[in-house]
Amino acid sequence: MIRIFHTNKLTRQPFFQALINFLHDNQDVTLRQIKARFEEENNIDRQLEAYIKAGYIVRENRRYRNGFHLLDSLDDLTLDQEIFVDTESAIFEKLKGVTVKQQITNTSNHLIIEEEVDVVRERLTLDSYFYKMRSQETLSLDQEELYSVLGDVNPEYALKYMTSFLLKFTRKERVIQRRPDIFVRALIILGFMEEVAPQTYILTMDIDQESLIFTSQN
Incomplete structure (x- = not known):
């Protein structure tokens, strides 16, 4: 099955995803075959034209095929690039293990949050969470837990309070928060700190006191 990472308005459509897998499994597909396979889908002609115009589908001699390349190498892979990958290929599992170091800055203070972010953005990191909120992509189960707490929060608003709390650990090892x-x-869900006693917290990140870089250990 073909899976898409970092979708856009077209590629996240259920019909598009079903269509590319149909074309992946079948050769020399005609419009009649597409309409027969997706007989309950409306406006197929118009949708096909949009996919063709975007370069995702190719029409030649009244036959249709996929116009994108499936991932076959991890060389030159960049964060947030559009990825089409066969989930049955050997490279699929390797892809999920690729990470990139990301830093999150904010406008309230000089603290920097540093995380190892997986390129498919399925793991729970603050950087990937904010990315998913911006791009409106589907959250992973781990990310859903954070969403249940933060919702679609403004990143700068959240960072103002989260970093202000983290800064307290530059002055003391244990921080008490009454409310x-x-x-x-x-911060607890993200694994940045843990509660060691009622309303008492310790940091689980590494701190560079000079640069104020807080590095996640997850």
Whole structure:
């Protein structure tokens, strides 16, 4: 099965995803065959034209085929590039293991959050969470837990409170918070800190005191 990472408005459509897998499994497909296979789908002609115009589908001699390349190498792979990959290929499992170091800055202070982010953005990281909110892509199960706390929060608003709390660990090893809020809960879910006693927290990140880089250990 073909899976797409970092979709856009066209490629996240259920019909598009079903169509490319149909074309992947069948050769010399005609319009009649497409309409027979997807007889309950409306406006097939118009949708096909949009896919062809975008270069995702190719029409030659009244036959249709996929116009994109399936991932066959991890060389030159960049974060957030559109990826089409066969889930039955050997490279699929390798792809899920590729990570990129990302840094999150904010406008409230000089603290920097550093994380190892997987290129498919399925793992729970703050950087991937904010990315999914911007791109409106489907959240993974781990990311859903964070969403249940933060929702579609404004990143700068969240970072203001999260980084302000993290900065307290530059002055003390244990921080007491009498009234934990959603941002404290989010920091725990992300694995940035843990509660060691009621309303008492310790940091689980590495700190560079000079540069104020807080590095996640997840």
